[in-house]
Amino acid sequence: MARSFNIRRQTGFTAIAMTCFVLLYMPIILLVVYSFNSGTSIAIWEGFSWRWYQSAWQNEQVQAATVRSLVIALWASAIATTVAVLAALATTRTRKFKGQSAVFAMINQPLMVPEIVTAVALLIFFAMIKVATGYTGLLYLIIAHSAFCIPFAYLPIRARLQGMDLNLEQAAADLYATPFQVFRRITLPQLWPGILAGAMLAFVISLDDVVITEFVKSAGQDTLPTYMLGQLRRVVTPEINAISTVLLGISVTFVIIFTVLGKIKK
Amino acid sequence: MSIAISARKLRKVYAGQPPVVALAEASIEIKDNEFFTLLGPSGCGKTTLLRLIAGFEHPTSGDLEMHGSSVVDLPPHKRPINTVFQNYALFPHMTVAQNIGFGLEMLGKPKAEIKSTVDEMLELVKMTEMADRQTAQISGGQQQRVALARALAPKPKVLLLDEPLSALDFKLRKEMQLELKRLQTETGITFIFVTHDQEEALTMSDRIAVMSAGTIRQIGGPRDIYDHPAERFVADFIGDTNFLPAEVVTFEGETAQVRLASGKTIVARTPEGEAVQGKVTLAVRPEHATIGAEDAGLLSGTLGEVVYFGTDTHYHVSLNDGTGFVVRQQNRPDHDNDVASGDRVGIAFPPDVGQVLKD
Numbered sequence: 001m002a003r004s005f006n007i008r009r010q011t012g013f014t015a016i017a018m019t020c021f022v023l024l025y026m027p028i029i030l031l032v033v034y035s036f037n038s039g040t041s042i043a044i045w046e047g048f049s050w051r052w053y054q055s056a057w058q059n060e061q062v063q064a065a066t067v068r069s070l071v072i073a074l075w076a077s078a079i080a081t082t083v084a085v086l087a088a089l090a091t092t093r094t095r096k097f098k099g100q101s102a103v104f105a106m107i108n109q110p111l112m113v114p115e116i117v118t119a120v121a122l123l124i125f126f127a128m129i130k131v132a133t134g135y136t137g138l139l140y141l142i143i144a145h146s147a148f149c150i151p152f153a154y155l156p157i158r159a160r161l162q163g164m165d166l167n168l169e170q171a172a173a174d175l176y177a178t179p180f181q182v183f184r185r186i187t188l189p190q191l192w193p194g195i196l197a198g199a200m201l202a203f204v205i206s207l208d209d210v211v212i213t214e215f216v217k218s219a220g221q222d223t224l225p226t227y228m229l230g231q232l233r234r235v236v237t238p239e240i241n242a243i244s245t246v247l248l249g250i251s252v253t254f255v256i257i258f259t260v261l262g263k264i265k266k
Numbered sequence: 267m268s269i270a271i272s273a274r275k276l277r278k279v280y281a282g283q284p285p286v287v288a289l290a291e292a293s294i295e296i297k298d299n300e301f302f303t304l305l306g307p308s309g310c311g312k313t314t315l316l317r318l319i320a321g322f323e324h325p326t327s328g329d330l331e332m333h334g335s336s337v338v339d340l341p342p343h344k345r346p347i348n349t350v351f352q353n354y355a356l357f358p359h360m361t362v363a364q365n366i367g368f369g370l371e372m373l374g375k376p377k378a379e380i381k382s383t384v385d386e387m388l389e390l391v392k393m394t395e396m397a398d399r400q401t402a403q404i405s406g407g408q409q410q411r412v413a414l415a416r417a418l419a420p421k422p423k424v425l426l427l428d429e430p431l432s433a434l435d436f437k438l439r440k441e442m443q444l445e446l447k448r449l450q451t452e453t454g455i456t457f458i459f460v461t462h463d464q465e466e467a468l469t470m471s472d473r474i475a476v477m478s479a480g481t482i483r484q485i486g487g488p489r490d491i492y493d494h495p496a497e498r499f500v501a502d503f504i505g506d507t508n509f510l511p512a513e514v515v516t517f518e519g520e521t522a523q524v525r526l527a528s529g530k531t532i533v534a535r536t537p538e539g540e541a542v543q544g545k546v547t548l549a550v551r552p553e554h555a556t557i558g559a560e561d562a563g564l565l566s567g568t569l570g571e572v573v574y575f576g577t578d579t580h581y582h583v584s585l586n587d588g589t590g591f592v593v594r595q596q597n598r599p600d601h602d603n604d605v606a607s608g609d610r611v612g613i614a615f616p617p618d619v620g621q622v623l624k625d
Binding site: 168172181186 | 341
């Protein structure tokens with residue numbers, strides 16, 4: 001009997017795989033290693049120290065940017081998740097309607113349109129509002145972040161809803177539950193892993209954004225990523241590595257939680 | 267006895283290219299306290315009719331009344347009807363007791379009343395020890411009982427059952443058939459039961475509606491349906507039947523003299539309220555016929571296979587005109603039909619057991 005095709009047995013498989021892993025993870029490993037450099041260079045190793053973590057921790061600009069990033073990410077993920085839940089319900093729990101796929105495309109628009117285009121569009125749009133109202137607060141960034149976070153929250157929530165047994169909702173309606181009671185007692189308890197996963201994905205995406213933030217922010221509204229970008233134009237010290245490493249730690253934690261949530265039994 | 271559910275020219279068409287006619291036209295009246303079965307092959311519209319009664323679907327046209335008032339525009343949660351789903355649809359994040367109490371809770375019943383009704387239901391389906399189990403931790407048969415208890419707890423006027431026994435193994439299914447019949451008698455609730463299993467329908471029902479291709483073919487008691495099928499589909503779908511060509515000699519209201527291919531005549535039943543004439547098809551159940559000497563029968567032929575089934579024996583006869591005919595005779599210790607494959611045999615059946623079918 002012929003052996004079935006196994007890609008792992010092909011010549012060169014190990015070499016290609018190793019190359020990919022090195023290219024993917026070597027830079028990240030170097031970044032983490034050099035965050036502990038005691039010297040001021042990001043390329044020459046001079047010994048181990050926590051110096052740059054302390055420096056970043058005490059840097060008032062970093063503190064302000066971190067707080068700003070977190071405020072924006074929390075609000076944006078909360079708003080995006082709420083909208084995403086409603087959108088997911090409307091696209092999975094209603095009678096099929098004309099233009100349903102057009103609506104699906106519109107919800108996922110931020111995934112398809114180049115980010116720079118959205119950034120420029122928002123810049124112009126918000127500039128007009130700024131002139132008209134005089135308001136220059138954080139709300140612009142929160143709105144912008146909410147908008148591009150929606151599809152990231154929407155997709156896992158929708159996937160969860162589609163995987164759920166519709167009979168359960170019908171059974172609840174059959175047992176005298178009003179549509180709202182059906183949602184609260186049957187749909188929501190089964191949907192929450194999807195909602196949490198969507199919210200966390202949105203949170204990480206918001207935390208990480210550079211392009212749109214750079215265009216939309218007013219003076220003195222740096223988030224952590226845009227602050228780091230600004231630093232690159234001046235002297236680069238391992239402080240950047242330290243901040244990146246902390247961000248990396250946060251992302252990895254979230255990805256792990258996200259994966260675990262996805263595995264919770266339906 | 268009053269009418270619980272009355273459907274008048276109920277029709278359901280699903281939009282599409284081309285549109286799908288799930289239910290062409292159904293008119294039925296289901297009485298209070300009745301065990302009523304919708305029987306038919308898959309795709310015959312029985313589940314659609316059930317879903318229309320439950321309120322999960324809205325009819326394309328026609329009217330549906332419950333105890334005299336139209337429920338067509340009532341959503342499912344406002345109909346005093348509960349359903350036992352084919353896959354049970356138990357809520358996975360609730361315990362057995364919480365599942366059973368859900369309907370009462372939604373109706374806003376006081377906690378004490380919910381508790382006592384749930385206990386009563388648990389006892390009714392013999393699941394008292396399982397009250398605090400998660401639904402994933404109980405067997406298929408137990409889930410079945412919970413689904414039944416959950417649907418019975420709000421004491422609905424009408425209980426719908428969508429092939430609830432199809433997922434159970436043979437022995438458990440037999441047990442549950444008796445159990446369901448007992449529950450129906452005890453509670454006095456109207457049961458509307460959907461199945462494709464003719465035996466299930468015959469053993470449990472007060473009345474059966476046989477459906478095919480989106481229409482109701484015949485409504486009647488199990489005996490009516492079995493002994494007097496109105497048309498070929500019903501005769502063929504329920505039980506085994508021999509179809510014989512025949513010719514009407516005289517039509518006498520509810521019966522007719524018919525001449526068989528052998529030239530002999532016999533009295534047969536005719537479809538209710540229909541005059542028959544000319545060439546017709548006669549249906550004869552295998553167990554109503556007997557096998558004997560060639561010249562003693564109504565029909566004669568050559569005996570083919572003889573198949574022993576334990577309780578009875580099936581004799582496959584090839585009639586003179588080539589038509590196949592099966593005779594089923596019960597086996598008795600003191601009696602054996604002394605015939606063998608290849609013998610010339612005669613087939614006889616008494617007057618009135620043959621049924622003339624509608625074309």
